[in-house]
Amino acid sequence: MDALRSRAQSCTKCPHLASTRKSVVVGVGDPAARLMFVGEAPGAEEDRRGEPFVGAAGELLTKILGAMNLSRDQVFIANVLKCRPDTPGQPTGNRKPTPEEMATCLPWLEEQIRIVQPEVLVALGATAVEGLLGKTVGIMKLRGHWQTYQGVPVMPTFHPAFVLRSETPAVKRQVWEDMLAVMERLSLPISERQRGFFLPRAVG
Ligand code: URA
Numbered sequence: 001m002d003a004l005r006s007r008a009q010s011c012t013k014c015p016h017l018a019s020t021r022k023s024v025v026v027g028v029g030d031p032a033a034r035l036m037f038v039g040e041a042p043g044a045e046e047d048r049r050g051e052p053f054v055g056a057a058g059e060l061l062t063k064i065l066g067a068m069n070l071s072r073d074q075v076f077i078a079n080v081l082k083c084r085p086d087t088p089g090q091p092t093g094n095r096k097p098t099p100e101e102m103a104t105c106l107p108w109l110e111e112q113i114r115i116v117q118p119e120v121l122v123a124l125g126a127t128a129v130e131g132l133l134g135k136t137v138g139i140m141k142l143r144g145h146w147q148t149y150q151g152v153p154v155m156p157t158f159h160p161a162f163v164l165r166s167e168t169p170a171v172k173r174q175v176w177e178d179m180l181a182v183m184e185r186l187s188l189p190i191s192e193r194q195r196g197f198f199l200p201r202a203v204g
Contacts (some may be wrong), residue, residue: 001031002114004108008082013104017083023050027078027112034186036063036118037068038109039080040127040159042096052077053160060160061124067197069186076116080131081105102131113152118172120185121152122178125159144178155182173198 007024011078012018025042028051031145045055053061062072081097082105097105113121123129126139132149135142139156157178163171176198183190193196 001027001112004111004115009106011108014083014101016086017101018198021083022047022084024082025050025079026082026108026161027076028052028072029076031076031116032078033073033116034119035122035182036072036076036078036113036116036130037122037124038128039077039079039124040131040152041079041094041165043094044083044084052079055163056164057159057161060164064179066176067194068183069194074078076112077120078109078112080109080128082108096127097131101129102127106131113149118152120182121149121154122182123147123154123156125157125162127155128159143174145161146181153185155185158178169198169200176194186199 008015008026009024011024029036037134039051039053039057042052043055043057045057046052051060061077065072065075080102085095085097085101087095088095121132121142123132126136129135129137129139129147133147135147139158142156143158145156149154155178157175158171163175178193181188
């Protein structure tokens with residue numbers, strides 16, 4: 001992974017992204033992790049710090065991992081795109097990676113998956129699903145349903161940024177059910193308390 005990291009640092013396959021990025025955000029965590037998370041692309045904070053999922057969405061991902069009794073260094077976290085999508089003429093904001101950018105960057109992620117050899121992949125949001133599986137079926141339909149990437153089970157779930165925007169208990173529970181399925185697949189211990197997270201409380 002270290003060798004890949006240093007090769008990726010000098011990638012200029014997307015000249016427009018190479019000239020606007022502050023960092024190439026390769027990935028973080030255990031390169032021999034059993035569980036690997038794949039997101040969309042670095043945002044401003046990730047670009048600044050050179051680490052995926054360290055902004056607001058990242059804080060939520062870290063909390064989700066905590067609820068699973070996992071830490072960021074026990075899993076591997078990467079994105080489909082390693083560079084922040086540029087937003088010419090706009091000082092702030094994010095944009096979705098284009099299909100061309102995703103196709104150009106995908107070999108890095110593919111190589112990372114070959115190195116990590118995770119037992120389970122989690123695709124965070126529609127763009128991660130599109131980049132990883134080439135599927136443009138809506139995330140609303142796909143989430144919670146196991147997919148396969150080169151023989152590795154993939155659980156599509158909502159992107160933490162979507163969870164933050166929607167803030168509804170039902171969406172939180174859906175993501176949590178997806179994580180329970182992941183934990184079951186990995187035979188991780190699950191307490192009764194964990195099973196009940198984000199369930200509506202019985203009244204009376
Ligand atoms: N959103 C992503 O998809 N990836 C990040 O690294 C940060 C936010």
